Amino acid sequence: MKAKRVTGGKVRYGIVAGGSISQGQFMPGVRNTKNSELTVLVTGDPEKADVLKEEFGLKNTYHYDDFDKLLTADEVDALYVATPNHLHTPYVVPALKAGIHVLLEKPMAVREEDCRAMIAAAQESGAKLMVAYRLHFEPATVAAVEQVRAGDVGDVRAFTSTFSQFLRPDNHRAKNGFDDGPVYxxxxxPINACRQFFGAEPIEVRAVASRNPEAGLGDLDDTVSVTLRFPNDGQAVFIASYGMHEFEHYSVVGSKGSLSVQPAYSYGHGLAYDVTIGDEKEHKSYPETDQFGGEAEYFSNCILNDLDPEPDGEEGWCDVRIVEAIRRALETGQPQTLEPYTRKGRIEPSQVMGLPPAQKFEMVNASDPSKNGD
Structure with a gap:
C-alpha cells in the first residue's frame, strides 16, 4: 500500500483515543492550524464519540474494535495516536502499512522491537511517521538548544533535571508497571532534552528506584533517578517521579557558563530560561504558543510537501533504547552499556512554530492525571 497523497490543501486527521491530551490539547490545536482538519475519532466511549463529533464537526467515529474499517474508509490522511504507551504498536503499524501517516505520542513504544516494526512499516509504504516531541517546535526550548549548540556556555559538562507529580492512583499509568511508569x-x-544539549547519544546508563507509600501507587517504583554518561564524559542526571509535588526544571552547565529552565516541559504558558556566561546573566522569556497545534501544523506541512519530519522514528527509538537500558539497570542493579550511535538529525531553528494559544472547551469523561490537577 502506498502512502496517502494529500491534494486538498488540508491533512485530514483521525484521533485514536480521546483522553485528556487528545481532547484538551491536540484536537483544539488542530482546529488552530491552517493546513489540518479533524475528521474521525476512535474511542470506546459513546458519550465522547457523540459530544466530540458535534464539537469538532467530525465526519465519523469508530470503536476500537472497528479500527480495521477506518483503515480502508478513506476518511483520514493521518492519525494522531495517544493510547497508553503499551498500546501504541497495534494501531501504528497497521496504519502505516495502510499508507496512513502517523503522529505518535511519546514515548514511541515500550520495546525497541516495536520501534523497529514501526520504522519498517513506514519505510515499506512511504507513510510518514513522527513522534510528538512538541518541544521541538517551542521557541524557548529551541532557542536554548541553539545557544548551547553555538558554544555560548562552552563544552557541556552536566545536565540535571527533576520532573515530578503526584499521580492519581486510579489513573491507567499506575496500573501497567514500568511500561506506563514515571520513566516512560x-x-x-529530560532524556530527550539532554540528548539535544549534548548533541550526542549516551554510552552508559545507571538507575536507582524507590517507592513512597504515601503516593498510594502500590507495586510501582514511583520515583527513579538516572545517570547517563556521554562520549565526552559529560553526565546527565535526572529524577522522574509520580510520588512528589509537581515540579519541572533542567540546567545545563558548561565550561564557560550555564543555562537553567523552569518550568521546563509543560504547556499552557510561555517558557523562559536564565543564562549565565562568565559574569553576565540574562533572562530570556518567550510568549505562550500552541505547542500541539504547532506540531500538527509542522507534520501536516511535511505531508503536504513530502518532507521528512525531524522527530522521526529514529528519534523516538533513540529515547526508547535508553529507557529500556534503565529498565535493565533497575532489574540487575548494574550499569548498562549502550553501543555508540550517531543520530542523523537534530532540532533546527526553522522548526519553531508560533501559533497563538488555541481555544479550549470542557472535556468529556477525561481529567488531569495529576493529583495537583484537583
Missing amino acids: DMGVY
Whole structure:
C-alpha cells in the first residue's frame, strides 16, 4: 500500500483515543492550524464519540474494535495516536502499512522491537511517521538548544533535571508497571532534552528506584533517578517521579557558563530560561504558543510537501533504547552499556512554530492525571 497523497490543501486527521491530551490539547490545536482538519475519532466511549463529533464537526467515529474499517474508509490522511504507551504498536503499524501517516505520542513504544516494526512499516509504504516531541517546535526550548549548540556556555559538562507529580492512583499509568511508569511517561522529557544539549547519544546508563507509600501507587517504583554518561564524559542526571509535588526544571552547565529552565516541559504558558556566561546573566522569556497545534501544523506541512519530519522514528527509538537500558539497570542493579550511535538529525531553528494559544472547551469523561490537577 502506498502512502496517502494529500491534494486538498488540508491533512485530514483521525484521533485514536480521546483522553485528556487528545481532547484538551491536540484536537483544539488542530482546529488552530491552517493546513489540518479533524475528521474521525476512535474511542470506546459513546458519550465522547457523540459530544466530540458535534464539537469538532467530525465526519465519523469508530470503536476500537472497528479500527480495521477506518483503515480502508478513506476518511483520514493521518492519525494522531495517544493510547497508553503499551498500546501504541497495534494501531501504528497497521496504519502505516495502510499508507496512513502517523503522529505518535511519546514515548514511541515500550520495546525497541516495536520501534523497529514501526520504522519498517513506514519505510515499506512511504507513510510518514513522527513522534510528538512538541518541544521541538517551542521557541524557548529551541532557542536554548541553539545557544548551547553555538558554544555560548562552552563544552557541556552536566545536565540535571527533576520532573515530578503526584499521580492519581486510579489513573491507567499506575496500573501497567514500568511500561506506563514515571520513566516512560515523564523521564523521556529530560532524556530527550539532554540528548539535544549534548548533541550526542549516551554510552552508559545507571538507575536507582524507590517507592513512597504515601503516593498510594502500590507495586510501582514511583520515583527513579538516572545517570547517563556521554562520549565526552559529560553526565546527565535526572529524577522522574509520580510520588512528589509537581515540579519541572533542567540546567545545563558548561565550561564557560550555564543555562537553567523552569518550568521546563509543560504547556499552557510561555517558557523562559536564565543564562549565565562568565559574569553576565540574562533572562530570556518567550510568549505562550500552541505547542500541539504547532506540531500538527509542522507534520501536516511535511505531508503536504513530502518532507521528512525531524522527530522521526529514529528519534523516538533513540529515547526508547535508553529507557529500556534503565529498565535493565533497575532489574540487575548494574550499569548498562549502550553501543555508540550517531543520530542523523537534530532540532533546527526553522522548526519553531508560533501559533497563538488555541481555544479550549470542557472535556468529556477525561481529567488531569495529576493529583495537583484537583
